[in-house]
Amino acid sequence: MNRGTGGGFIAIGFSLLFFTFLFGPLIIMVITAFNSSSFPRITPWECFTTDWFGVLFGNDRLMTGLLNSLVIAIGVVAIAVPIGLAGALALSELGPKLRATLYTVLITPILIPGVVLGISTIVFWGALGRSVGADYGTFFYNGMFLTLAGQVTFISAYAMLVFLARLQRFDPLLTEAALDLGATPGQAFRKILLPFLGPAIGSAAFLTFLASFENYNTTVFTILSGNTFTTALASKVRHGTDPSLSALAVIIIGITLIGAIVHEAYARRQAAIRSGTAQRSRIYGNPVLKTLVHPLTVFAILAGAAGFAAWQGSQYDSNACEAQILEEKRAIQQQLLEEQRKRMQEQRQQQTAPTTAPETPGQASPSPFGGAFKPGTLSPGSDAEPSGDAPKSNSPFGGAFKPGALGPSGEPAQETPKNGSGFGSAFKPGSLKPE
């Protein structure tokens, strides 16, 4: 099979690696949705929880954004699909030279960076609004309208590509025959060409909906001060993250997988019916199995399973486990406090007894806490790094328990670092949730 073109094992291995790269990040993100840690991560695992879904649905900004996105996406489908169809039909009838020119013009919106499209849209409609003397309440300055205009510009081209691919397989003789048999050109269009394009209309609508819903680059400019789902999401990711986003990913991936499986069931059924082997095939010939693999049944089963999982999840209470984790953290903190006190006493004794003045008591210490308890860090007037940028913490320990301070070098890191100490970021100020 693979003789001389890359080798079977290498091909399989490469494919496996490739799909690990594709799915690995998604799988990890899905897992983090169920960890009670307030930062999305797998290690250290704290508690299994479903609370992040509640946090997600409690996010008003995201939910209004979702509504806006749906409205815009439906509008884009309603406009971009007809425009794309018109573009494809126009291209299919033009002479070669005009066709090449028009094709280049119509395909450029896909290639132009989305940022540029967004900017040109707001500038153009703003200028138009100014020239007709419209004030800021009118649609020229309405984020929803501008987003619609900006997205239609390039999403129509996607729809057009779908229609072009389908039109390539159209036999123009069919239209000729209809005309010969006395149909008017309009009738021929409605009865012959449009039904032929039917499946393409479906997939174009799906594609445009998805493209509109997911778009960020253009929308972030054209929506002005408003929010769509994607822009709300992006600003949330940029300004601090929590696992409720992973919970969102779980929902989206779940819907996607159900959609993909149902579509696969549908495609196979169609293929079996079309090839005429349905009666003889083992699955489609058997009445029970036949109903079982019907796309609707598949959908019902999967949706039921998802609904059941959601219901189970909503019943699950992780409070006991979380309280336990909190208790453990408290205990560790208490222990540290004790040790700190002891060390301070020792230090005081050392200061009063200068005969024994070891240079580095911290290094000699068997304590696993690294430099955190180096005397310098604790002395009141110290300008040591960790206490210097102590976060606004409710903890009475100031910067001493900042995770960075526990690391071997005590270097403050950008995010809460996972450090070598066995305590992870148990001392991250935010991790002690107020009860």
Place this chain on the structure above:
Amino acid sequence: MGALQSVYRTFAGKHGTGTAAFIGIAVLFWVICLIVLPQIAMLDYSFRYNLPASEIGGPNDVYTLDNYVYFFRGNDGTINTLDMGILVRTLAAAVFVTIIDVLLCYPIAFILAHSATGVAARLMVIGLIVPFWVNEILRAFAFRVLFGSTGLINGVGMSLGLWDQPIDFIRADVALYSGLTYAYILLMVFPIFNAVEALDRNQIEAARDMGASWWRVHWRVVLPVAKPGIASGSTMVFMLTAGALAAPQILGGPSSLWFTQLIYQWFNQSANWQRGSAYAVLLLIVCISFVMMLMRVFKVSIGEIGR
């Protein structure tokens, strides 16, 4: 005008007047109101001063090259190395990401077209498409979870004792490049797949029978067929990467800006739309001329994009 009328008449004769009118109006609206005029408006805007609303249209509202000069000279007449550096770095990074994508996707496209059969092939297609139904922002977020300083890679690496300090993948741009490579894989796989699929297997067999080694088969037989697909995929990946905004905002290090982020700053933080437009025009011109140049080098025409 005459040409347009004759085209209209052909349509009316073939599909009916209603359809012809619809096609004409829709295409003209699309080309004029959505594609051409906005770009012209942006170009016009980029040559104007940033004036308060009351002075627009007044005597001070004249054309200027100021916004473009700023890109090259800065405010104080010295060379604006910061902004130019960002543009060059963005382009270089986009080229890098595109090359990685070609290297990753060519084998997969070939395997998909010629080695995988039946269930495996269908699964591969589904596996390729499913990740791209997930929102772009969430995909970037996944890489943040993976590469963050408390992320999985740092966690595993440190617990295995490979390194004892969290490595800052975000600052080193590893996260950004992986995220961008990931983001546009699909747009590279399918054009190459479409091109390679057209290749007759017998040609490979023939080359093999005549004693060509496997890399020679790829270099002399498969690659020439795949070239239009690679060009088409590379164009899309390059343009999208250079124009990406979400991934650099989420995964970019604090010290490294993407050129689109610069444009975004002019618009949203400095409220200087004119200069933002000028930068957008620059990005557009640079990207398009870069792609045109490469297409000429590789002898591919724009008509083959998107097939």
